[in-house]
Amino acid sequence: MKKFSHTATAAAMLLVSASLLAPLGASAQNVAVVNGKAVPKARVEALLEQAVKSGQPKTPELEAQVRDEIVLREMFLQEAEKRGLAASPEYKTQMEFARQSILIRELFNDYQKKNPVTEAEMRAEYNKYKAQAAGTEVRARHILVENEELAKALIAKIKAGESFEDLAKTNSKDPGSAANGGDLDFANPGSYVAEFGDALSKLKKGEMTSEPVKTQFGYHIIRFEDSRPAQFPEFDAVKAQLEQRMVQQKMADFRDSIKAKAKTDYKFSN
Template sequence: MLKFSKFVLLSALLAIAASAQAADEKAAADKPAALVNGVAIPQARVDMRIKAAAQQGQPDSPEMRKAIRDDIINLEVISQAAAKSGLDKQAEVAQQLELARQSVLAGAYVQDYAKSHPIPDDVLKQEYEALKARVGNKEYKLAHILVQTEDEAKKVEAELKKKGAKFAKIAKEHSKDPGSKDNGGDLGWAVPSNFVQPFGEAVVKLNKGEVSAPVQTQYGWHIIKLEDTRELKVPTFEEMKPNLEKRKQQEAVQKLIEDLRSKAKIE
């Protein structure tokens, strides 16, 4: 029910480029990390993998460096054997190699664009203020019961109105939400903007301890209980800046891709 970002491709391109950029050293002048059947493995290739591993949080150590070098040697040995057997001439393999080449090249282009088009602080601050306005100044502790039809929702609503009815017990018995059913419908603390609009709008109308009438969303019919509220502690601009910058950068790259597509002759 939460909304998720749809920038998976852009994030992947940026990640690919971050690793690829590290290889832009004077590879020709490097002493080879190894020779495999007379083929030199540039030290820059090993260094690129070491840097990528460090960026992923792996501690630098002689053992890690040796493991990376051995892995690259293994790749070279296997690649040579594959080429000797003619696999690089197979159509499917050739297409995969071309896709890999395009991915690295596109990632480098995206990374270069992002570096040459930094997001100004005033734009990030506007985004921050807009975000604060969306989330508000209050958090809500919620529980809900999700069913598929309005008739089911009305039956649950009637059951909740019976004397001594326990919301958590009824949620365990009737809710179709696998993420909260076993916890008595508990959704934890959240802000209304985290949810689809009809759900979020219903939340802000509730008083503490109150249960909503059935609310329809694309997921089915919800009966929502507001268990508590508290003041929302919004992170400062400086704390949010890296995430804001990443999101705006992804938006800028998305626009770049759309512009490139609009200028391309696609048949």
């Protein structure tokens, strides 16, 4: 009987080891096997990545939930396919809508990646808003009531020496200022409705309107408290908000450009 050489024995052992390790290597790529079908770990990694991008922290608990979800999906998927649902018209219609949605989303994601809002663009926009906000801010107090008679009665009380602030707390129906004695803080005069702004502009510091001022909200008693040069936040304080708004505007412009250059006989409703 011919004996194996040491070289032949070593080669045979390598072949056996390789045959044993092959299934281990394959199983390392899968998270499970469901009804004989492997569920690849790549699915888990892809879904986990989506969850993290949406803002969820990557934790062992989240990873376990994602694995469970992927395996459950495979079970449900196999059952749906077994019942022939993949051939139904409803399924095909929904798949087409899903394909369109995903492709359109990728179109806008691709545009955003290739056309980011730059620091220079943000600073230019910031300076534009800052220039528009230049001027004077005014601080006013007001008491807002529903009818003219009550407003006139309150004016009389204030002229007789009662506290404007106390009457505002007990009578004003403006939830944003009543608790603070009618204080509206500093604001651009143009931010008020026309009737309110016009009445305020005629007052000097410390003066109050002698007659109720009617607006769409009711009847106001207005007192001019103070004025100062317009304040504007520093760039870094509004940078994130500014960037978000500019990204949205760029995306809207991109959408409109596609719509404008498309050749169609369709008439949009707006």
